[in-house]
Amino acid sequence: MIQVEHLCRRYGELYAVRDVDFQVARGEVVGFLGPNGAGKTTTMRILAGSLGASEGRAMVGGHDVALQPRAVKRMLGYLPEHPPLYPTMTVTDYLAFAARIKGVAEVPAAVTRALGLTGLEGVAGRLLAHLSKGYQQRVGLAQALVHDPQVLVLDEPTSGLDPAQRKDIRDLIRELAAGDRTVILSTHVLPEVEQICQRVIIIAGGRIVAQDRIDALAGRRRAVRLQVAEPGPAAEAALCAVAGVLEVRAEADGVYELSAEGDPRAEVARAAAPFGLLELSGRERLEDAFLRLTGVQEPAEDPSRKVLA
Amino acid sequence: MNNSLTIARRELRHTFSTPIGWIALCAFLLITGFFFVLEVRWYAMESMDSAFNPMREPMDLGAHLVAPFFGEVSLLLLMICPALTMRSFAEDRRQRSLELLLTSPLSTTEIVLGKYLGALAFAGVLVLCTAHYPLLLLWIGRPDPGVILSSYLSLFLLVGAFLAVGLLASAMTESQVIALVVTLVALLGFWVLAAVGMIGDGPVTDAIADASLFSHAEKLGEGILRLRDLVYFASFVGVFLFATHQRVESLRWG
Numbered sequence: 001m002i003q004v005e006h007l008c009r010r011y012g013e014l015y016a017v018r019d020v021d022f023q024v025a026r027g028e029v030v031g032f033l034g035p036n037g038a039g040k041t042t043t044m045r046i047l048a049g050s051l052g053a054s055e056g057r058a059m060v061g062g063h064d065v066a067l068q069p070r071a072v073k074r075m076l077g078y079l080p081e082h083p084p085l086y087p088t089m090t091v092t093d094y095l096a097f098a099a100r101i102k103g104v105a106e107v108p109a110a111v112t113r114a115l116g117l118t119g120l121e122g123v124a125g126r127l128l129a130h131l132s133k134g135y136q137q138r139v140g141l142a143q144a145l146v147h148d149p150q151v152l153v154l155d156e157p158t159s160g161l162d163p164a165q166r167k168d169i170r171d172l173i174r175e176l177a178a179g180d181r182t183v184i185l186s187t188h189v190l191p192e193v194e195q196i197c198q199r200v201i202i203i204a205g206g207r208i209v210a211q212d213r214i215d216a217l218a219g220r221r222r223a224v225r226l227q228v229a230e231p232g233p234a235a236e237a238a239l240c241a242v243a244g245v246l247e248v249r250a251e252a253d254g255v256y257e258l259s260a261e262g263d264p265r266a267e268v269a270r271a272a273a274p275f276g277l278l279e280l281s282g283r284e285r286l287e288d289a290f291l292r293l294t295g296v297q298e299p300a301e302d303p304s305r306k307v308l309a
Numbered sequence: 310m311n312n313s314l315t316i317a318r319r320e321l322r323h324t325f326s327t328p329i330g331w332i333a334l335c336a337f338l339l340i341t342g343f344f345f346v347l348e349v350r351w352y353a354m355e356s357m358d359s360a361f362n363p364m365r366e367p368m369d370l371g372a373h374l375v376a377p378f379f380g381e382v383s384l385l386l387l388m389i390c391p392a393l394t395m396r397s398f399a400e401d402r403r404q405r406s407l408e409l410l411l412t413s414p415l416s417t418t419e420i421v422l423g424k425y426l427g428a429l430a431f432a433g434v435l436v437l438c439t440a441h442y443p444l445l446l447l448w449i450g451r452p453d454p455g456v457i458l459s460s461y462l463s464l465f466l467l468v469g470a471f472l473a474v475g476l477l478a479s480a481m482t483e484s485q486v487i488a489l490v491v492t493l494v495a496l497l498g499f500w501v502l503a504a505v506g507m508i509g510d511g512p513v514t515d516a517i518a519d520a521s522l523f524s525h526a527e528k529l530g531e532g533i534l535r536l537r538d539l540v541y542f543a544s545f546v547g548v549f550l551f552a553t554h555q556r557v558e559s560l561r562w563g
Contacts, residue, residue: 050411052562073414084409086319088326100315101413143409 001026001151001182002047006056009042016042017206020056024184026150029177031197031214032186035294039206040186041081044155047184048078060151074103077149081156083140087129091120091139094128095146102147114142118172134165141172152176154185158192170196190286200286204294214286222282224258224268229276231256238271254278312415313423320427324393330431333389337435344381345442348374370446371456376530379460382439383467383526386432387500390468391492393431394475395485397424398557403483411561421554425476432468436461456532463529466542470522471496473549480556499523 002024009016017039024030032040045051047058049069057064063071086094095111104110115121118138123131128139137157144152157173158166166189174196177183187193193200194214201211224245228235231254239248239256244264249257258268265282272280324330352374359365401407410420443457474495479488499522506518518524522545525538 048412050408050561070414070416073412076412078408078412080405080408080412082405082408084406085404086323086406087404088323089319097315097319098409098413101312101410101415103414 001028001061002184003059004043004047004056005058007043007046007053007058008055009039009046009051010054015206017046017203020203020206020208022201022208022211024182026182027180028199029183029185029197031193031200032184032203033188033190033193033200033290034186034203035188038203038294040203041155042206043203044078044153044184044186045080048076048080048153049073050078050080074147075149076151076153077144077147079140079144079152079154079157081159083136084143085128085136085139088127090125090127091115091131091142092124094139095142098143099146104147110146110148113148114146117145117176118142119168134161134168137161137165137169138172141169145176150181152181152183152185154183156186156188158187158189166192190290194286202290202293209293222260222263222265224260224265224280224282226256226258226268226272226280227278228254228256228272229278230254231275235272235275238275239268242267242271310419310422312419313426316410316415316420316423317426317430320397320424321430323396324427324431329392329396333392334435334438337385337389338438340385341382341439341442344385345378348378348381370450370452371532374446375443375452375456375460378442379464379530380527383464383523383530384500386435386464386468387471387496388493389435390428390432390471391475391478391489391496393428394472394479394492395488396479397428397476398480398553399483399485399488402560403485407560417554417558417561421476421550421557425472425550425553428472428476429469432472433465436464436468453532456530459532459534460530462534463526466529466539467522467526470542470545470549473546473553477549477553477556480553480560496522503527 002022004020004022007020008018020039020043032044034040042051046053047060047065049065049072052066057066059065060072061075063075065072086097089097092111092115095114096107099107099110099114115124118141120135120138120142123135128136131139137160141154141157144154154173158169161169170192173183173185177196185196197214199211199213202209231250235254236248236250236256239245239258242260242264244262245258245260245268247259249259251257260268263282265280269277269280352368352370355373356368359368398407401410443452443460446452447454447457471492475488475492478491478495479485481491482488499520502521503518503523505514506521506524508514522542525541528535529538
């Protein structure tokens, strides 16, 4: 559905994104992950057509973004980082305007549908300026949805919201993705990606540093937390000896935090048994993968940064 | 074109949903009313004088009342038009709503035309709100209807040119205040150019004056319809709208 090849965006000498390549299949939900300023927004704006690429090309549904912008924009809904709202309009008027300029044939029906999908029926007559941030974000989403696009590009859809609102929007995105829709969303909230996306593309310093299925990416590293009754150097040595364990950190009360490659939980349990294993839990560490992939890459490129860090 | 009209309609509604539209309308009506009363009083006194003075040429409603009145109205519009266009792009960029237009299936031409037509529609309402003054004159006297019609044509052309300048200024900056000031200064500059023509009579001063909007509008206001003036206005608006188009396009690529 989406093909991006050698995409570059230059500002003078500076590359905001460089040689970005990725593909997204129809119906896939892909998370765009990266620290601030990594080039997520730039890539998304190029896809949505509000920014031109310096080199390379992006195709959406078989249409080139630069050559057939109208065809692409008709099938793509875009929610920018700041929802593009007109504060002096009511929700209904705003959505009707958005529907008209997006070439929707049945405007009132499209508005009703978008209001229903985003749960905005209750505030349909209110002015956008008077809505809470969570509702404004929903209106932004409704705007992206009003022409029933096959592709949704959402730039940090949950940023600046409180936890309840964030959950609402997350549920909504999951609902929207349930059908045949292709969704790309960017975020720097990791649990969000784990909850919504099937695949993640990690971008740092304007380049893609990893792209894989979430389980595969996270599966490479795992955190194991355990508590033993008799901690000590002997226990620590035994844990260190387990194959796959990279790091052992001792905490108070006999709690150990291990960082491991693969899934060594069974071996860890066996090794810890002689010391009175009380508790053991393991979790996938997307965060580890993320920090490793984005953190290592940057200082290597720019030695001056290392000193500051 | 349909898309442009959709944008224009939204712009027009927006102008009427904010105080600035209504303030502009009220101020415009008040001040034009004031000008009209002054002009009529002056005309009454002068025509009385000329009636008793056989040396003077007879007064003419068209040349001595309609033309100067519309000249004053055009100056007033010079002040108001920058306030009508200052928002168009500057506000859209600032509140990031331009992103909605840029990512919708619209061409840049449609966006620019839509914004322009929206401002033009409101300014058109302002200009048409002066219609009762010439109607009053037609009721009490016998002014030349041709002069009145060509005065309106010159007003519309001037307003169209003012708005095109304002639109470009608004696309250049995110600050409405800067857009307002730049437009005002540019338009006053054109006005000064016309004044240069009155200082001297050489080919240089003539050429400078010819570059000004107001010299071309003046001839029209006197009831003289010349193709060159119409061509001048059409190309003036065309150049500024094209520059605005390029500027908006550069927001995508720059």
